[in-house]
Amino acid sequence: MKGIVYERYxxxxxxxxxxxxxxxxxxxxxxxxxxxxxxxxxxxxxxxLNVPSGFRLLTRLAFGISxxxxxxxxxxxxxxxxxxxxxxxxxxxxxxxxxxxxTAMGCHAEYKCMAEDGAVAPKPSTLTxxxxxxxxxxxxxxxxxxxxxxxxxxxxxxxxxxxxxxxAAAVQLARHFGAIVTGVCxxxxxxxxRSLGTTQVIDYTRxxxxxxxxxxxxxxxxxxxxxxxxxxxxxxxxGRLLMIVAGLPDMLRGLWVSMTSGKKVIxxxxxxxxxxxxxxxxxxxxxxxxxxxxxxxxxxxxxxAHRYVDTxxxxxxxxxxxxxxxxxxxx
Numbered sequence: 514m515k516g517i518v519y520e521r522y523x524x525x526x527x528x529x530x531x532x533x534x535x536x537x538x539x540x541x542x543x544x545x546x547x548x549x550x551x552x553x554x555x556x557x558x559x560x561x562l563n564v565p566s567g568f569r570l571l572t573r574l575a576f577g578i579s580x581x582x583x584x585x586x587x588x589x590x591x592x593x594x595x596x597x598x599x600x601x602x603x604x605x606x607x608x609x610x611x612x613x614x615x616t617a618m619g620c621h622a623e624y625k626c627m628a629e630d631g632a633v634a635p636k637p638s639t640l641t642x643x644x645x646x647x648x649x650x651x652x653x654x655x656x657x658x659x660x661x662x663x664x665x666x667x668x669x670x671x672x673x674x675x676x677x678x679x680x681a682a683a684v685q686l687a688r689h690f691g692a693i694v695t696g697v698c699x700x701x702x703x704x705x706x707r708s709l710g711t712t713q714v715i716d717y718t719r720x721x722x723x724x725x726x727x728x729x730x731x732x733x734x735x736x737x738x739x740x741x742x743x744x745x746x747x748x749x750x751x752g753r754l755l756m757i758v759a760g761l762p763d764m765l766r767g768l769w770v771s772m773t774s775g776k777k778v779i780x781x782x783x784x785x786x787x788x789x790x791x792x793x794x795x796x797x798x799x800x801x802x803x804x805x806x807x808x809x810x811x812x813x814x815x816x817x818a819h820r821y822v823d824t825x826x827x828x829x830x831x832x833x834x835x836x837x838x839x840x841x842x843x844x
Contacts, residue, residue: 516622517815518584522562525819530812533585536626540598543627545610548642550590550620552810552818552831553650553678559618560586560819565737567761575616587620589613591636591645592835601629609636611645611794613653615785621815623835634790637797640804644797647804647830649785651678652793654757655686655733657783662731662753666691671722671747674735675711676702676828679757681805683733684709689801692731697722702828705805723747731755741766741778748776756780805829811836 516533538544558564559581564572576582591611594604604610613632614620627633632653636645664670670687674680675696687694688710695713696706706714715722723743730752732744737758744754756767759780767778796802807828810818812835822831 514623515812516585517587517812519560519581519586520584521580522560524561525816525823527560528586528816528819530815533622535624538596538598538601538626540600541629542598543594543601543604543610543629543633544596545590545592545612545625545627545633546595547590547592547620547623547625547835549592549646549835550587550833551647551650551678552621552815552822552833553588554822554827555588555650556586556618556621557819557822561823565758565760567764583618585619585622587622588615588618589646589649590620590625591642591648592625595624598629603629604633609642609645610634611636611648611790613649613785613790621812621833623812630787632785632787632790634787634794637794639798639800643806643809643832643834644804646832647678647806648793648797648802649790651680651682651804651830652686652802653785653789654679654783655682656789656793657785658733658755658757658779659683659686659690659731661779662755662777664690664692664731667693668730669693669695669749670731670733671695671697671727671729672711672733672735673697673722673739675706675709675714676805677735678805678827678830680733680735681706681709681829682802683735684711685802686796687731687733689796695722695727695729705828709805728752733757737763741770745770745774745776745778750775753777753779757783806832808832809834 514535519527594608670692676698696711735757
């Protein structure tokens with residue numbers, strides 16, 4: 514089979530399309546033929562080691578000190594089950610599924626083995642493979658943080674970076690939980706963010722949310738560029754700041770805020786649960802949640818997809834498709 518391999522950390526040029534060994538499912542695994550996968554900011558951070566402050570060494574320890582331990586990136590996919598192990602009962606060949614491999618990566622290949630009881634769920638019939646591939650990463654991250662914050666109906670939620678993969682998911686999920694949602698984005702993305710169901714959109718090129726006098730029950734920050742003191746000051750008493758992206762210094766400051774004030778800072782990695790994939794699928798079937806796709810690239814142009822994600826300008830998700838040579842990038 515073909516896979517996108519990298520043998521050293523660096524720019525998108527380190528990614529190479531190569532023939533690699535096709536995996537065989539173990540007794541409790543399913544073998545998925547990939548139809549679509551995503552290139553996330555997480556993929557790019559691991560590839561380049563451009564990680565939040567204080568986490569470079571930890572990233573090397575997790576993913577490989579001198580060279581990558583897992584040579585194939587990609588943490589989410591959608592496809593069709595090609596084969597199953599002898600102990601598998603939940604799935605059968607030809608089932609359409611979507612999955613998240615989280616930090617195990619390996620989704621940028623034509624086939625991927627996943628444990629039957631892992632983060633694998635039936636693909637929503639209302640979504641294409643490309644949309645289903647984009648369902649899990651941003652959705653599970655947003656869902657995990659919103660649950661940790663115990664968002665309640667009627668609460669005010671501000672989403673910073675509302676046009677990104679996690680931000681767009683957070684807007685839709687907070688709305689599903691009954692929150693009143695305000696999104697922060699650039700001028701170019703105002704209409705997109707408004708279409709996701711926000712009550713208000715703040716164009717950060719024209720308005721600074723930390724200086725307009727508004728305060729919120731929950732702030733979801735997917736960007737991490739605003740000083741933590743100004744974010745905390747924009748919270749109501751009892752408010753929660755969700756730092757999706759945070760360096761070690763901000764995490765330590767957040768711990769101090771949680772210990773010394775009536776406000777709470779929530780940070781750290783999100784947990785991927787199969788039940789959350791199933792909930793996202795149900796919401797997608799009901800039309801309450803839909804992944805935003807910015808661009809699509811053919812599989813062999815995965816390096817170009819990385820190059821685009823590296824710009825920091827993507828809206829929602831960037832998808833790679835596994836019909837080699839069939840497509841050119843779509844704006």
